[in-house]
Amino acid sequence: MLRGTQRVNEKGHLTIGGVDTVDLVKQYGSPLYVYDVQHIRDQAKAFQSAFSKYPSLTWHAAYASKAFSSIAMVQLANDLGLSLDVVSGGELFTAMKAGFPAKSIQFHGNNKTIDELDYALNVNIGTIIVDNFYEIECLEYLCKERQKPVNILLRITPGVEAHTHDYIMTGQEDSKFGFSLVNGAAEEAVKQVMNSTYLQFRGLHCHIGSQIFDTEGFKLAINNIYKYLSKWKKELDFSCEVLNVGGGFGIKYNNDDQPLPISTYIDAIVTTVMAESDAHQMPIPEIWIEPGRVIVGEAGTTLYKLGSSKTIPGIRKYVSVDGGMADNLRPALYQAKYEAVLANKASAKDTEVVTIAGKCCESGDILIHDAKIPKSESGDILAVLCTGAYGYSMANHYNRLPKPAVVFVENGESKLVIQRETYEDLIRFDCSYSQEPTH
Ligand code: LLP
Numbered sequence: 511m512l513r514g515t516q517r518v519n520e521k522g523h524l525t526i527g528g529v530d531t532v533d534l535v536k537q538y539g540s541p542l543y544v545y546d547v548q549h550i551r552d553q554a555k556a557f558q559s560a561f562s563k564y565p566s567l568t569w570h571a572a573y574a575s576k577a578f579s580s581i582a583m584v585q586l587a588n589d590l591g592l593s594l595d596v597v598s599g600g601e602l603f604t605a606m607k608a609g610f611p612a613k614s615i616q617f618h619g620n621n622k623t624i625d626e627l628d629y630a631l632n633v634n635i636g637t638i639i640v641d642n643f644y645e646i647e648c649l650e651y652l653c654k655e656r657q658k659p660v661n662i663l664l665r666i667t668p669g670v671e672a673h674t675h676d677y678i679m680t681g682q683e684d685s686k687f688g689f690s691l692v693n694g695a696a697e698e699a700v701k702q703v704m705n706s707t708y709l710q711f712r713g714l715h716c717h718i719g720s721q722i723f724d725t726e727g728f729k730l731a732i733n734n735i736y737k738y739l740s741k742w743k744k745e746l747d748f749s750c751e752v753l754n755v756g757g758g759f760g761i762k763y764n765n766d767d768q769p770l771p772i773s774t775y776i777d778a779i780v781t782t783v784m785a786e787s788d789a790h791q792m793p794i795p796e797i798w799i800e801p802g803r804v805i806v807g808e809a810g811t812t813l814y815k816l817g818s819s820k821t822i823p824g825i826r827k828y829v830s831v832d833g834g835m836a837d838n839l840r841p842a843l844y845q846a847k848y849e850a851v852l853a854n855k856a857s858a859k860d861t862e863v864v865t866i867a868g869k870c871c872e873s874g875d876i877l878i879h880d881a882k883i884p885k886s887e888s889g890d891i892l893a894v895l896c897t898g899a900y901g902y903s904m905a906n907h908y909n910r911l912p913k914p915a916v917v918f919v920e921n922g923e924s925k926l927v928i929q930r931e932t933y934e935d936l937i938r939f940d941c942s943y944s945q946e947p948t949h
Pocket residue numbers: 574577595618717719720721756757758759800801802803804840844899900
């Protein structure tokens with residue numbers, strides 16, 4: 511059940527990165543997000559070593575910062591040799607403040623505003639992943655105004671949607687993202703950008719889904735794309751320099767999840783691209799990927815303090831934590847399943863089956879159904895595992911709960927990377943309505 515550098519020390523406490531989690535709560539309070547930096551490094555290295563089997567290939571792995579964006583995380587991604595995927599002006603601003611090289615940033619999104627595109631062009635962003643015809647028009651205008659070109663990929667929907675173990679072939683796609691291959695929108699977009707003076711058309715992008723546990727969806731998407739690449743080579747003399755196959759590599763939240771080793775996904779992607787390029791007598795394009803969850807997901811743990819509990823005889827026992835759907839929306843939003851460890855009694859036997867409830871004023875605020883933990887009491891520390899992706903990044907202020915702090919741990923040391931919000935922070939942007947302001 512434990513991941514990365516998580517261990518149990520002689521006191522029976524959960525440690526991460528050699529740091530006692532009970533001490534972390536004493537020092538930084540709770541709830542607290544803790545990131546195992548070594549685990550993040552190992553995940554990034556796994557991509558490097560998977561691609562290193564193909565020395566003639568040019569490849570780039572971008573960290574999809576929507577999974578967890580903060581200045582420290584973006585700096586770490588840079589140290590690890592990853593490029594960066596951003597999906598908003600806010601994520602781009604974070605990257606710029608972190609000192610991330612703009613040339614290694616890719617900008618995504620189905621409705622980038624003019625202001626966001628303007629900002630991206632001003633910082634000389636590496637690549638814009640163009641999603642729709644309106645965006646082509648906006649970029650043409652903005653680049654012309656500046657007399658400056660920009661590198662672009664076109665996001666296409668390849669007719670494949672992958673969910674965990676299943677993939678779905680969608681004939682006519684129903685998606686808010688990208689240009690459809692099957693209905694001809696992608697071909698129209700290719701023609702438009704091939705004729706553009708300012709849009710430097712480097713290739714295609716697709717993203718087939720998230721938390722994917724097999725390679726079939728990736729292979730099918732690539733096969734489909736090459737059918738069109740071959741047609742466009744003949745009819746339009748188009749040659750694809752870059753093929754970005756997105757992110758979506760799965761992680762193990764619990765025992766039901768059976769993700770593949772990173773190298774298995776990469777081998778499948780690379781060998782399919784190579785075989786298709788060979789079959790169609792095309793040069794092998796650069797292969798780009800953009801994982802988010804698999805880089806940070808298992809590295810993150812949320813520490814909570816237990817407070818009240820309630821036993822309903824014959825039904826269940828609720829044990830409540832001092833956070834909930836405000837810091838982890840995924841159980842309420844997606845029925846996501848997590849595992850937990852009682853961090854201050856980590857070597858004790860699991861003797862209770864309890865429902866871990868959040869503190870928000872909503873019956874649906876349940877973090878874990880039927881969690882197996884040792885006998886617990888208020889004041890104990892509960893560690894919910896695998897909360898590193900889409901946890902802090904989807905955190906909210908429901909019930910006016912301040913967002914927790916985030917710490918990085920490594921080699922026995924901890925470092926605060928996002929401060930805990932205060933009540934004052936919560937009202938920072940409130941404006942008074944009464945004549946005599948109360949704050
Ligand atoms: N590239 C694109 C274009 C994406 O849309 C996404 C995720 C990624 C890369 C990164 O995917 P990953 O490797 O993290 O699976 N909030 C949801 C996940 C939404 C994913 C959105 N796009 C969750 O908590 O499960």
